[in-house]
Amino acid sequence: MLVLSRKKGESIIIGENIEITIVEIQGDVIRLGIEAPREISIYRQELWEEIKKSNQEATQTVEKLGDKLDLLKEIKRPAKNE
């Protein structure tokens, strides 16, 4: 991993059009400002990991669905004329 030292107000540039600035440092909390093109998605890492884990777990439960599929099929949308 590349490790760089930066001070408050300094930035790094990634590629041509991503700039990450150290906005504020308070104790062990660092606030980052990120400028990137719209098509680049930016997430907190733990949130991304949580969704990844949930997606993979969901797929595994579908693989082991078995007769639970029939239970699902019994559930209908709320009928419009009821």
Place this chain on the structure above:
Amino acid sequence: MQIQTALFGDLTIKDTDIITFPDAIPGFSGEHEFVLIPLDDDSPFFYFQSVKTKELCLIITDPFTFFTDYEIKLDEESIQKLEIIEGKTNIALYSILTIPEEFKKTTANLLAPIVINADKKIGLQFIAQNYDYNTKHFIFPQNQSEEIKPATRKGL
């Protein structure tokens, strides 16, 4: 075209049925094309099947059937990515289900729904960053059945 699925064998789909996900879906890198197949007539559930990978299939649901007051607001970036024209585009929103051994404990991911521009067939998994939703909301009531009373697990 024909695609292979683990749940129902070979399946013939129309090219226009394919929903394209330009961004990576967390955990499914390299998967950018899916089809939605209803589980049954009038079912709130759908298979969300990868076009490329036969084993990759999720079951997703219309969240509003189970969570009537569910709401999220898409950010500008997602609206642009989905090419949504406000007030014109038909948008579909689904929650991914996790269906454990104990069926009653089925949960829906309300934190990161699948959002689709139904007109242009473009989709993404939206991450609702500023809400109190999480990835596991029970879709069935948890305290109405005497016999399946959870002894140790707390409700989420």
